[in-house]
Amino acid sequence: MSKFFTKKTILVFVSMLLISCGDPLANLPGGSRDTPDSGKERALKNLKEGKGMTLGKALGDRKTTYEFSSSNPMWRATFDVIDFMPLVTVDYSGGMIITDWYTDANTTEESLKFTIRFLSNEVRSDSLKIIIHKKTCKSKGENCIVQKISSPRLEQTIRADIIKKAALLVENAKNKKKK
DSSP, rough: OHHHHHHHHHHHHHHHHHHTTTTTTTTTTTTTSSSSSSSSHHHHHHHTTTTOOSHHHHHHHHHOOOOOGGGGGHHHHHHHHHSSSOOOEEEEETTTTEOOOBOOSSSSTTEEEEEEEESSSSSSSGGGGEEEEEEEETTTTTEEEEEEEOOOHHHHHHHHHHHHHHHHHHHHHHHHOOO
16 A cells, blocks of 8 residues: 555656646647747748648639539439439448348348449449348348349449430430530
């Protein structure tokens, strides 16, 4: 017990000694001596050091294009093709759609889950990566086995349907612009 109190006393003494020496972080870059008190002075200091940004000329000089999911034909076509499946994750900025497990009325023991990744916004077959998982249960929701299946026929069917639908959406958009 006395060793515990001795260690505690030494720790308190060392802490008091360090605190009495002043602010140990004051001399480091970004310490209290380097940092101005007012917000405007801090902002000017950060801009001079290249740490900040301004909104004046930066917005006028940049030319960016923003594309929303409703204007992307591949995205819209995918939703049209898989509209019968419940969705778990839809991430336009990440380019991914993940469906929930879908069970057909004819096969109650098997469920499918699709992960569709968009590799490009172009209407091409290599713009999509389709991953299919199959869950097989022996009884109602118990003893299930989940495995990634490689069914080129199913993947190609889904991919072809999405590409056809996207091509139709692009064609319709071109026809609307002509009118």
